[in-house]
Amino acid sequence: MSQDLFAGSRLLSKPVTPEDTNVEVLRRFINRKHGLNLKDYSELHEYSVTNYTFWLDLWQFLGILSSVPPAKVLGEGYIKEVPQWFPGARLNYAENMLWRADDGIAITETNETGHVASYSYRELRELVRKIATALRLHGLQPGDRVAAIIANRTTSIAIALATASLGGIFTSTATDMGVKGVLDRYRQVLPKFIFSETESIYAGKTFNLIPKVSEVVQDLSSKGLGHAILLPGIKSGQEVSQEVVNSIPLSKTLSAFLASDDGRPLTFEQLPFDHPLYILYSSGTTGPPKCIVHSGGGVLIQTKKELIAHLDIGIHDTYFQFTTTAWMMWPYMLAGLACGARMIVYEGSPFYPDVKTYLKFIDEQNVNVFGTSPRFISEVQGRGVHPRRDIGNFEALRRITTTGAVLSIPQYGWMKTAFNDRAVICAGSGGTDICGAFVSSVPVLPVYAGEMQGKTLGVAVGIFDEEGKDISETGVAGELVCTRPHPSVPIRFWGDDARGTKFLNAYYDTYPGIWRHGDFMAMNPRTKGYMILGRSDGVLNPSGVRFGSGEIYSVLERPVFSARIDDTICVGQRRPQDKDERVLLFVKMRAGHKLDPAFEQSIRAAIRSALSRRHVPAYIFEVEELPYTVNGKKIEIAVKKIVSGMRVVASATVANPESLESYYKYQDIEKFAQAAKKGNDRDAKL
Numbered sequence: 001m002s003q004d005l006f007a008g009s010r011l012l013s014k015p016v017t018p019e020d021t022n023v024e025v026l027r028r029f030i031n032r033k034h035g036l037n038l039k040d041y042s043e044l045h046e047y048s049v050t051n052y053t054f055w056l057d058l059w060q061f062l063g064i065l066s067s068v069p070p071a072k073v074l075g076e077g078y079i080k081e082v083p084q085w086f087p088g089a090r091l092n093y094a095e096n097m098l099w100r101a102d103d104g105i106a107i108t109e110t111n112e113t114g115h116v117a118s119y120s121y122r123e124l125r126e127l128v129r130k131i132a133t134a135l136r137l138h139g140l141q142p143g144d145r146v147a148a149i150i151a152n153r154t155t156s157i158a159i160a161l162a163t164a165s166l167g168g169i170f171t172s173t174a175t176d177m178g179v180k181g182v183l184d185r186y187r188q189v190l191p192k193f194i195f196s197e198t199e200s201i202y203a204g205k206t207f208n209l210i211p212k213v214s215e216v217v218q219d220l221s222s223k224g225l226g227h228a229i230l231l232p233g234i235k236s237g238q239e240v241s242q243e244v245v246n247s248i249p250l251s252k253t254l255s256a257f258l259a260s261d262d263g264r265p266l267t268f269e270q271l272p273f274d275h276p277l278y279i280l281y282s283s284g285t286t287g288p289p290k291c292i293v294h295s296g297g298g299v300l301i302q303t304k305k306e307l308i309a310h311l312d313i314g315i316h317d318t319y320f321q322f323t324t325t326a327w328m329m330w331p332y333m334l335a336g337l338a339c340g341a342r343m344i345v346y347e348g349s350p351f352y353p354d355v356k357t358y359l360k361f362i363d364e365q366n367v368n369v370f371g372t373s374p375r376f377i378s379e380v381q382g383r384g385v386h387p388r389r390d391i392g393n394f395e396a397l398r399r400i401t402t403t404g405a406v407l408s409i410p411q412y413g414w415m416k417t418a419f420n421d422r423a424v425i426c427a428g429s430g431g432t433d434i435c436g437a438f439v440s441s442v443p444v445l446p447v448y449a450g451e452m453q454g455k456t457l458g459v460a461v462g463i464f465d466e467e468g469k470d471i472s473e474t475g476v477a478g479e480l481v482c483t484r485p486h487p488s489v490p491i492r493f494w495g496d497d498a499r500g501t502k503f504l505n506a507y508y509d510t511y512p513g514i515w516r517h518g519d520f521m522a523m524n525p526r527t528k529g530y531m532i533l534g535r536s537d538g539v540l541n542p543s544g545v546r547f548g549s550g551e552i553y554s555v556l557e558r559p560v561f562s563a564r565i566d567d568t569i570c571v572g573q574r575r576p577q578d579k580d581e582r583v584l585l586f587v588k589m590r591a592g593h594k595l596d597p598a599f600e601q602s603i604r605a606a607i608r609s610a611l612s613r614r615h616v617p618a619y620i621f622e623v624e625e626l627p628y629t630v631n632g633k634k635i636e637i638a639v640k641k642i643v644s645g646m647r648v649v650a651s652a653t654v655a656n657p658e659s660l661e662s663y664y665k666y667q668d669i670e671k672f673a674q675a676a677k678k679g680n681d682r683d684a685k686l
C-alpha cells in the first residue's frame with residue numbers, strides 16, 4: 001500500500017463567491033458563444049484542453065489587441081510539438097501592455113533604500129516612446145537582441161517594452177549574476193544592445209558593477225555588440241560620470257542615448273503571433289544554459305490569462321509580485337499592465353532594513369494580490385514577525401500567492417491567519433520553460449492546505465509513471481507532463497538546429513510527443529488538488545531559485561581546479577524535516593591531492609564570482625567515489641534521493657553501485673555541519 005501523500009490536507013477556505021470572479025465570467029462567455037452548458041471549473045478546464053478553439057475564445061475574452069485578428073487557431077509548425085498559433089494574425093506585445101494611456105498609476109517602484117516613485121500609464125508610455133525612438137535611431141531591427149543586466153525598476157520595464165514595440169528580442173539577467181554566468185548566456189544570443197546598471201543594492205550593501213559590465217561589454221564588442229547604455233545609479237539616481245563612460249567600450253549614459261529623441265510618436269510593429277519576444281534561460285546538468293525563446297503572442301495570452309482568470313486581477317487592483325529580472329516571474333508580473341492594474345515593483349532584499357518595513361509598505365499601499373515564496377514566509381515566521389499583530393490589518397489583501405518551492409501545510413495555516421482571514425492563500429507551479437503555470441490558483445474552487453488548487457486553463461497537465469501510463473487519479477507521484485501544445489510552449493532554443501534537436505531532447509525524449517517538465521507531482525483524487533514533490537532531474541532549487549548543476553561544473557572545469565579535481569557531483573538535499581533545499585557539492589580529488597580548507601575556499605570564491613552568491617553550495621565534501629552509469633554519466637538523482645533520506649536500489653545501469661553506500665551518511669548532515677560551517681565562515685569574510 002503506498003503512502004497517502006495527502007493525509008494531512010484539510011479545507012482552508014471555501015471558494016470566493018463565484019459570480020464575482022473572472023473565471024466564472026469566462027465560463028459563461030464560452031457557454032453563450034458556443035451554446036454549451038459547461039457547469040463548473042472542471043468542465044471548463046476539460047473544454048479548454050480538448051478544443052483548441054478555447055484559445056480563440058480567450059483571445060476575445062481577454063480583449064487582445066491586434067491589427068489583423070486571427071482567422072484560425074492553428075497552422076503547421078516546424079515540428080509537430082510546436083504548431084504555428086494564430087497564423088496570419090498581427091499584433092504587438094507592448095501595445096497590449098500599454099493599452100491604457102491615462103493618468104492612472106501603472107507602476108509604483110520602490111527599493112530597500114526607501115525610495116518610492118509612481119508612474120502613470122501616460123508617463124510609462126512616454127518613457128517607452130523615448131527609449132524605442134533611441135533604439136530605432138541607433139539601428140534596432142526586428143529580431144535583434146537587446147540584453148540587460150538590470151534591477152527591477154520602471155526603467156527596466158520600459159526598456160523591455162520599447163524593445164518589444166519594435167520587434168526586438170529582450171533578454172535580462174539580474175545584477176548579482178557573475179561575469180561567467182552573464183557571458184555563458186549573452187555569448188549565445190549575441191545582443192546588439194546592452195543596457196546595464198553600474199551599481200546595485202542588496203541587503204544594505206552597495207555593489208560596484210563597473211568592472212563586471214566592462215568585462216562583459218569588452219567581450220561582446222567583438223561579437224556584434226554595438227551599444228552599451230549605462231543606467232543612472234539606482235541609489236544615487238545620478239547619471240554615471242564621463243570617466244566611467246570612457247572606461248567602458250561602446251558605452252554612453254541613458255540620457256545621452258535618449259538625446260537623439262526627435263519627438264516621433266510611439267508606434268508598434270505589427271508582428272506574427274509567434275514572433276520572438278523574450279529569451280529566458282534554464283540551466284541543466286550538462287552544457288551551457290539553454291536559451292529559451294518565447295513568442296510575444298504566447299507570453300501575452302498565457303500570462304494575461306493567468307492574471308485575469310487565475311489571480312482574478314482587474315483594473316482596480318494593486319498587484320505586487322516579488323521577483324528579480326532574471327526569473328520568469330518578471331515577464332509574468334508584467335502582465336499586470338495588460339490587466340490595467342497598478343504594479344508594485346520592488347528591488348533588493350525584503351529583509352532590509354527589516355521585514356516589518358517591507359510588510360508595512362504592502363499594507364500601506366493597499367496591495368490586493370501579493371506574490372511571494374515559501375522561503376520568504378518561513379523567514380517571516382522564523383523572525384517571529386506576525387504581520388497582522390505587528391504591522392496592520394492588511395485590509396486590501398485578497399490573495400497571497402507563492403511559487404518556486406513547496407508551501408507546507410503549516411505554512412498555509414499560518415498565512416491564513418497572519419494577514420487577514422479573507423485573503424485566499426494559493427500556491428502555484430510552472431516554469432521558465434513555459435513562462436507560465438501548470439497548476440495555480442482557481443478562485444472558484446476551495447483551498448485545501450497543502451494543495452495547489454487546480455490545473456491552469458488550456459494546459460493539459462497529466463501525471464505519468466515511468467512507462468508513460470497516466471496515474472493522475474491514483475494519488476501516487478509521477479512525472480508532471482503536458483500532453484498537448486499550448487501557445488507558450490517555447491518556439492525554440494536559440495542556436496538549435498532546424499529540427500529542434502536540443503529542444504526535443506530537453507522536453508520530449510522520455511515520452512515522445514509529450515512534454516516532460518522535470519517535476520514530480522501528485523494529485524489528490526478526493527479534492528483534485530495538486531502537490532509538487534520536487535525536481536525529478538538534477539536541477540537545483542535552493543530558496544526557490546532554480547539553476548542547473550551544469551553551471552557549477554563549468555566553473556570547476558577551469559584548469560586551476562581540474563588539475564586537482566577528478567570529478568564532482570552537485571545535488572540538492574531536502575529531507576522530510578527540512579524547510580528548504582540546500583546544495584551539496586561532492587568532490588573527488590585526483591590522486592595525491594586533498595580538499596584542504598584553502599582549496600575549498602577557492603572553490604566557493606570562484607563560484608560566487610563567476611555565477612552568484614546564490615549558487616554557492618551550502619556544504620562541500622570530499623568523497624572517494626562518484627556514481628556513474630555504464631555510459632559514464634554521473635548519477636545525480638540517486639545521490640539526491642539518498643542524501644534526502646530515501647533508500648535507493650541501484651539499477652543495472654549503475655556501473656559502480658557500491659559507491660552509493662558512502663552517501664547515506666550525509667542524511668545526517670548536522671553531523672557534518674560543524675566542520676563545514678568553518679568553510680562558510682571563512683567564505684563570509686571574503
Ligand SMILES: CC(=O)CC(=O)SCCNC(=O)CCNC(=O)[C@H](O)C(C)(C)COP(=O)(O)OP(=O)(O)OC[C@H]1O[C@@H](n2cnc3c(N)ncnc32)[C@H](O)[C@@H]1OP(=O)(O)O
Pocket residue numbers: 174175176200201202203322327328329349350351372373375376379403404405428429430431432436437543544545546612613614
Ligand atoms: C512559476 C514557477 O514555478 C517558476 C519559478 O520558480 S520563478 C522563481 C520563484 N522563486 C522565488 O520566488 C525565490 C524565492 N526566494 C527569495 O526570493 C529569496 O531567497 C528570499 C528573498 C526569500 C531570501 O533572500 P536572501 O535572504 O537574500 O537569501 P538567499 O536567497 O538565500 O540569497 C543567497 C545569497 O545571495 C545573496 N544575494 C541575493 N540576491 C542578491 C543580489 N541581488 N545582489 C547581491 N547579493 C545577492 C544574498 O545576500 C545571500 O548572500 P549570503 O549567502 O552571503 O548571505
